[in-house]
Amino acid sequence: xPVSKTDAVSSTEVLNALSRGIERARAKFKQGIYAIPxxxxxxxxxxxxxxxxxxxxxxxxxxxSPQIVxxxxxxxxxxxxKNIVAAVLEAxxxxxxxxxxxxxxxxxxxxxxxxxxxxxxxxxxxxxxLENMRTLIAEARRLRPxxxxxxxxxxxxxxxxxxxxxGTRRTLRR
Amino acid sequence: MFDAYVLDCMGAELAERLGDKLERxxxxxxxxxxxxxxxxxxxxxxDWRLDIGQAxxxxxxxxxxxxxxxxxxGAMIPEKSITAVLIAAKTLYYKTPCPLCGQTDxxxxxxxx
Numbered sequence: 001x002p003v004s005k006t007d008a009v010s011s012t013e014v015l016n017a018l019s020r021g022i023e024r025a026r027a028k029f030k031q032g033i034y035a036i037p038x039x040x041x042x043x044x045x046x047x048x049x050x051x052x053x054x055x056x057x058x059x060x061x062x063x064x065s066p067q068i069v070x071x072x073x074x075x076x077x078x079x080x081x082k083n084i085v086a087a088v089l090e091a092x093x094x095x096x097x098x099x100x101x102x103x104x105x106x107x108x109x110x111x112x113x114x115x116x117x118x119x120x121x122x123x124x125x126x127x128x129x130l131e132n133m134r135t136l137i138a139e140a141r142r143l144r145p146x147x148x149x150x151x152x153x154x155x156x157x158x159x160x161x162x163x164x165x166x167g168t169r170r171t172l173r174r
Numbered sequence: 175m176f177d178a179y180v181l182d183c184m185g186a187e188l189a190e191r192l193g194d195k196l197e198r199x200x201x202x203x204x205x206x207x208x209x210x211x212x213x214x215x216x217x218x219x220x221d222w223r224l225d226i227g228q229a230x231x232x233x234x235x236x237x238x239x240x241x242x243x244x245x246x247x248g249a250m251i252p253e254k255s256i257t258a259v260l261i262a263a264k265t266l267y268y269k270t271p272c273p274l275c276g277q278t279d280x281x282x283x284x285x286x287x
Binding site for chain 2: 036037040041043044074075076077078080083084087102126127128129
């Protein structure tokens with residue numbers, strides 16, 4: 001049923017309803033009730049709703065510089081995981097700058113420099129890209145010693161500790 | 175995102191099934207000539223390094239002629255492209271290296287020898 005902007009529901013009420021909806025979807029995903037496809041459907045609906053109301057109402061996440069720079073490292077073209085993570089982060093209220101796939105180290109570093117984002121998120125599905133990822137992480141830390149770095153992909157769960165000797169986090173795909 | 179996710183999964187599944195179909199057809203052709211044929215084996219499997227293996231396959235096959243691009247890391251565009259090799263011989267003791275591998279909990283282990 002088409003809903004027009006002149007119906008007796010304010011844009012703020014619609015936005016609040018969308019936010020409650022995506023929050024419930026996020027909770028169900030975290031509990032394992034929703035699988036990835038379910039959560040992606042919820043994100044699509046949330047985005048459609050935001051695009052519809054598009055009334056200039058600013059949410060806390062819509063203002064300010066990007067908080068997370070995310071991309072797939074050079075030499076890798078697998079970006080579905082990165083796209084999912086970026087969408088989930090945006091639906092969770094974060095401002096995300098997605099720099100794409102097969103991204104040169106310089107592009108990541110320039111984005112970090114320009115946005116001053118506190119988080120750099122790197123994605124790869126391959127083992128042959130890890131050496132360059134290690135280089136990029138070192139360069140990012142030299143540039144921004146305070147930056148937090150997220151690394152994710154299929155193989156990296158077992159290899160993360162090798163990369164920088166720290167603990168791993170669960171990846172989005174279980 | 176939902177559509178993209180489903181299409182990506184479908185693309186991966188279709189590519190694998192096509193690879194399996196080609197493997198069966200090629201094996202059948204070799205069988206008709208009295209030769210045994212291995213299972214298909216791709217760069218990146220086991221200890222065959224993806225970047226080195228892919229470079230070797232590309233040097234032999236020249237897939238650039240059908241607009242497949244190789245990255246130095248071994249990744250390819252189009253993204254769902256598959257390269258693989260099969261070995262045909264009069265006698266093959268194993269169709270895959272899996273029976274010789276000590277990693278019995280490998281999720282990709284193939285037991286048919």
